[in-house]
Amino acid sequence: MPELPEVEVTRRGIAPHIEGHVVTDVILRREGLRWPFPVGLAQTLRRRRVVSTGRRGKYLLLHFEHGSLIIHLGMSGHLRMLSGDHPPGKHDHVDLVLGPSRMRFTDPRRFGALLWHAKEEGDVESHLLLRALGAEPLSCPDLAQRLYRATRTRTAPIKQVLLAGDIVVGVGNIYACESLFHAGIRPTTAARRISLARYEKLAAEIQRVLAAAIAQGGSSLRDFIGVDGQSGYFQQTYFVYDREGEACRQCSALVKRIVQGQRSTFYCGHCQR
Numbered sequence: 001m002p003e004l005p006e007v008e009v010t011r012r013g014i015a016p017h018i019e020g021h022v023v024t025d026v027i028l029r030r031e032g033l034r035w036p037f038p039v040g041l042a043q044t045l046r047r048r049r050v051v052s053t054g055r056r057g058k059y060l061l062l063h064f065e066h067g068s069l070i071i072h073l074g075m076s077g078h079l080r081m082l083s084g085d086h087p088p089g090k091h092d093h094v095d096l097v098l099g100p101s102r103m104r105f106t107d108p109r110r111f112g113a114l115l116w117h118a119k120e121e122g123d124v125e126s127h128l129l130l131r132a133l134g135a136e137p138l139s140c141p142d143l144a145q146r147l148y149r150a151t152r153t154r155t156a157p158i159k160q161v162l163l164a165g166d167i168v169v170g171v172g173n174i175y176a177c178e179s180l181f182h183a184g185i186r187p188t189t190a191a192r193r194i195s196l197a198r199y200e201k202l203a204a205e206i207q208r209v210l211a212a213a214i215a216q217g218g219s220s221l222r223d224f225i226g227v228d229g230q231s232g233y234f235q236q237t238y239f240v241y242d243r244e245g246e247a248c249r250q251c252s253a254l255v256k257r258i259v260q261g262q263r264s265t266f267y268c269g270h271c272q273r
């Protein structure tokens with residue numbers, strides 16, 4: 001599943017090809033993906049200029065003067081830029097045509113989404129899917145404080161609080177495991193028992209781990225295809241994630257795996273307390 005780093009890598013990849021460019025056509029090859037496509041989407045976007053791109057959590061935003069196109073890549077979706085007309089494959093459901101180039105949305109499992117938020121409906125951040133999202137980890141100046149304050153009554157384990165996304169978005173399973181390891185915090189620790197000092201360490205590690213993944217071009221989706229058509233899958237060196245029974249890279253104890261909320265959690269019982 002594309003995680004925040006993949007979505008951000010995608011945004012950075014498509015931005016120079018679409019920002020400032022006029023949409024000349026929108027080709028929809030089905031009625032919808034996870035949800036039906038917005039009624040009249042092609043008419044809404046034709047002859048309109050993409051002003052800028054953005055991202056909120058795992059939602060990609062294409063801002064126009066009269067509203068924003070919200071794109072979610074779902075479980076298996078990816079975007080890439082093509083020059084000229086290429087025959088669509090079975091899973092190529094949408095083309096946003098911008099003169100001689102096009103942005104193609106491919107989504108084999110069809111859990112992706114394309115939504116339109118008109119300007120008169122207010123700021124796009126007020127959209128039903130966006131308004132309850134937690135802080136953006138990479139641009140939140142007081143992430144540690146937020147984590148600390150929001151967890152004073154949360155008895156759930158910190159790993160599950162991170163995955164819930166209501167305090168901070170984009171810390172998926174891989175990044176939760178890895179940042180908790182680097183912060184030395186055991187994933188089963190009740191969120192409310194963690195001190196501000198430890199949240200400061202955790203917030204710094206979340207930001208560092210996500211930034212490193214973005215720098216490496218995204219990490220978790222095996223069929224992610226970069227906007228230049230090359231494989232965007234970069235296997236990172238994980239410290240604990242997916243390393244059950246292997247030696248901890250810090251202390252050589254064996255990495256453990258437990259299940260929390262039906263998701264695998266990997267941690268080192270020696271380094272994480």
Ligand SMILES: [Zn+2]
Pocket residue numbers: 248249250251252253268269270271272
């Ligand atoms: Zn260790």
